Amino acid sequence: LRADFEAMVSAVVIGDKDGAEAALAAIDFEAASVAVHYTPSEGVLSDDTLAHQAPVYRGGSWNEAAARNWRCLENVPPEVRSDREVILAAMPQSPEVLKCASEALRGDAAFLRQVLQVHGIALEYASEAARAHRDLVREAVMQNPRSLRFASAELRADPDLVKDAVRGGYPWLSSGKNSLECAASELKVDINIVRDAMHSLDPKVWKAKVGRDWKRLREAPVEVRGDKPVMLQALKDSFGMALPLASPSLLTDRDVVLEAVKWKGQALEYASEALRADRELVFEAVRQDWEAIRFASAGLRADKDLILEAMQQSGEALQYASQELKTDRSLVLDALRIDGNLLKHLDIKLREDPELALEAVKENWAAMRHCREQANTSEDGTSNGIMRAAFESVETRRLWHLPD
DSSP, rough: OOHHHHHHHHHHHTTTTHHHHHHHHHEEEEEEEEHHHOOOTTSSOOOOGGGOOOOGGGGGOHHHHHHHGGGGHHHTTHHHHHHHHHHHHHGGGGGGGGGGSSGGGGGGHHHHHHHHOOOGGGGGGGGGGGGGGHHHHHHHHOOOOGGGGGOOOOHHHHHHHHHHHTEEEEEOOSSOOOOHHHHHHHTTOOHHHHHHHHHHHHHHHHHHHHHHHHGGGGTHHHHHOHHHHHHHHHHHTTTTTTTTOOOOTGGGOOOHHHHHHHOOOGGGGSSOOGGGOOHHHHHHHHOOOOOGGGGGOGGGOOOOHHHHHHHHTOGGGGGGGGGHHOOOOHHHHHHHHHHHGGGSSSOHHTTHHHHHHHHHHHHHHGGGGGGHHHHOOTTTBBBBBBHHHTTTTTTHHHTTTTTO
């Protein structure tokens, strides 16, 4: 039909009246009328796509037309959309061909298996039931790992399918992320599932990654974070900072926690309750950093030797001592001689003690702010020497560069 029209137009252009009349006589106007008046709503072509209209009128077939240009399938009669041979003929050109197929074909497992072997990513246009069909999804993933993103939520959480998707170390396209995050993002899969899949495929890879950079423990599977030799080395490399990344089982391991607190005393915070009550281990932590006393068990915070050990670094350690030790006069005196400002942490009765107040002010005149009124004055209401002690305090001499 198109050829007849073109012949008539050419004859008119060159002024060939006889040729134009002959071409006009050859046109099948009944067929032309049918072709021009078809509309997309009727499942066929509209008049603005004459080039793709009913190839049978041109002596061709839908198979041949689809094989040349799949877009001719975008507006075709329903029977063409349901013709599996026509759809398969166009399939190599684009995965989008499947969206032109009928609803029945997009849910036909046997047909889809053929389609997915050509374009796994065509899973996007399959029916909802097909995207939840495990065998079909596996077929798609084997052809193109990225097709997993179009599977049902349940299948995207299937460890075996995820493993198939990441097996080949596919070059993920996302930028600005590591390979694990890229894979999780592109497959629309939980990052923990991807991590476990990658690890199960090659356990040694993660150990090598952590060996190069201990911070990779944040992404590593729990099996790696529970590997004692790997974690011990990571603790040395990180100066103890890697302990929070250890698996729960290693947080109860004395050797692992001891290695951590030797480098970073406050890593005691992440140890198990039993290890925070281990006297030797807690002493090791406190020697490294007095503030580790905060994480010791209640029983050990009542240990005078441990508090004294911490106070050798800072008198502030007294505030973490048990209530009983805070009322121990000899311990309090030792603490105030280290830092007079510790008076603020004492019980009210002790702050009323003139002798303790005097010792505190001798070390730091600013401790006067924490003295009780009774400690500031004698029985007859006159100054009891605390003010004088403030002027002669260690802190005042240091401030004014006065000789001792």
